[in-house]
Amino acid sequence: MSDHVYKVIDVVGTSDVNIHEAVRNAIHRASKTIHxxxxxxxxxxxxxxxxxxxxxxxxxxxxxxxxA
Structure with missing residues (x-):
């Protein structure tokens, strides 16, 4: 099993709909530039x-x- 290294970032998601949508927006946007x-x-x-x-x-x- 290989060792993995992780990085952590903080992002702020926003939404006019609800908190759940704000979380989804943050993750979706981050996934466009970070894999x-x-x-x-x-x-x-x-x-x-x-x-x-x-x-x-x-x-x-x-x-x-x-x-890696």
Missing amino acids: NLQWFEVKDIRGAIHNGEPHFQVEVRIGFRLD
Whole structure:
């Protein structure tokens, strides 16, 4: 079995729909430029109110395996 090395990044996903969609947006966007995504952790949930409507922000820590 080979040893693996991982890197961790923090990204913030946003959504006007809900928190789950904000997480999906963060992961989807990260996957466009980073490969070997392995896991994620929600670090923080916050939001803003625009014209009486919520806008969700989710800080997501994503781990990915570095190429050998």
